[in-house]
Amino acid sequence: MRETGKVAAIGADLGGTNIRLALVDSEGRLSEPYRYPTPPRGEAAAILETLAQGIRVLQHQARAHGIRLVGCGLGVAGLLDGRAGLVYTAPNVPGFQNLSLKKLLEEKVEVTVTLENDANAAAFAEYWLGAGRGVSSLVCLTLGTGIGSGIILEGKLLRGASGAAGEAGHMVVEADGERCGCGARGCLEAYSSATAILRDARAALARGEVTSLREPFRARPEALTAKDVTDAARAGDPVARGILGRAARYLGVGLASLVHLLSPDLITLAGGLTAAGDLLLPPALAELTGRAFPVLLRRTRVELSALAETAGMLGAAGLVLADAGHLWVHAR
Numbered sequence: 001m002r003e004t005g006k007v008a009a010i011g012a013d014l015g016g017t018n019i020r021l022a023l024v025d026s027e028g029r030l031s032e033p034y035r036y037p038t039p040p041r042g043e044a045a046a047i048l049e050t051l052a053q054g055i056r057v058l059q060h061q062a063r064a065h066g067i068r069l070v071g072c073g074l075g076v077a078g079l080l081d082g083r084a085g086l087v088y089t090a091p092n093v094p095g096f097q098n099l100s101l102k103k104l105l106e107e108k109v110e111v112t113v114t115l116e117n118d119a120n121a122a123a124f125a126e127y128w129l130g131a132g133r134g135v136s137s138l139v140c141l142t143l144g145t146g147i148g149s150g151i152i153l154e155g156k157l158l159r160g161a162s163g164a165a166g167e168a169g170h171m172v173v174e175a176d177g178e179r180c181g182c183g184a185r186g187c188l189e190a191y192s193s194a195t196a197i198l199r200d201a202r203a204a205l206a207r208g209e210v211t212s213l214r215e216p217f218r219a220r221p222e223a224l225t226a227k228d229v230t231d232a233a234r235a236g237d238p239v240a241r242g243i244l245g246r247a248a249r250y251l252g253v254g255l256a257s258l259v260h261l262l263s264p265d266l267i268t269l270a271g272g273l274t275a276a277g278d279l280l281l282p283p284a285l286a287e288l289t290g291r292a293f294p295v296l297l298r299r300t301r302v303e304l305s306a307l308a309e310t311a312g313m314l315g316a317a318g319l320v321l322a323d324a325g326h327l328w329v330h331a332r
């Protein structure tokens with residue numbers, strides 16, 4: 001990214017653990033990302049200052065290389081209205097409640113900032129550079145601590161009346177089911193997220209079930225991670241396999257609703273939990289196949305995403321580049 005006259009956007013990703021930023025050009029090439037730890041306790045002022053600092057560094061870098069910046073796309077995990085520049089709520093960032101993030105950030109930097117839900121950004125990256133190239137409609141589900149989703153429908157990113165549409169993680173898959181982090185019951189996220197898998201594993205330990213997780217975590221169940229459960233399942237532990245099987249089954253229930261509702265060309269699964277791979281996907285697909293209308297299902301591919309953790313930055317910047325007329329692909 002050294003040629004004078006080139007155009008790029010800043011792609012930024014605000015996560016609960018890290019803030020990452022990079023320059024992204026219209027070919028989808030990414031500069032070496034800058035990473036800052038997200039200020040603790042989700043304090044809005046400290047996060048704004050860290051974001052502004054990262055943006056200034058990249059502005060300077062762009063200027064030094066003769067790259068024209070068309071804006072900054074910022075992906076945030078949370079409910080937000082990008083058009084209004086407003087974050088309604090962000091579960092990882094307690095300080096972001098009804099915050100005019102766009103306006104506050106633009107007061108600190110000399111670049112236009114466009115907010116985007118992080119899963120929407122990942123969906124656009126999939127559409128632009130990933131398995132979704134050339135398709136018309138896709139859903140990108142990010143399976144991590146929570147479940148995010150971005151929906152591109154007939155070439156347009158679905159935003160809805162509130163600007164915050166596409167919350168597939170909170171589709172209800174069980175009417176009186178498990179309590180979700182959002183406060184409701186029976187959401188997909190309450191079954192098929194890393195948080196749900198951990199909850200079930202801790203409950204199994206508390207019930208004294210016979211599992212290989214018992215000895216290492218007897219004294220410190222809080223140290224258990226979803227990866228430990230996945231590893232145990234992979235090694236054949238029946239309790240861990242049962243937990244993952246349940247998560248996969250409900251994932252399949254959710255997938256069936258997405259297929260029936262949207263009939264997308266493609267559903268991609270991204271996020272940390274997809275490391276579980278074959279423990280998750282085949283049972284989810286079996287559940288989906290048993291539920292979905294074959295005539296719809298035949299036209300939908302379901303795949304693990306090949307995009308890495310840079311998807312959020314790529315997508316947030318890509319949407320800005322598309323808006324400015326620098327990409328052949330558009331989804332607004």
Ligand SMILES: [Zn+2]
Binds near residue numbers: 180181
């Ligand atoms: Zn929920």
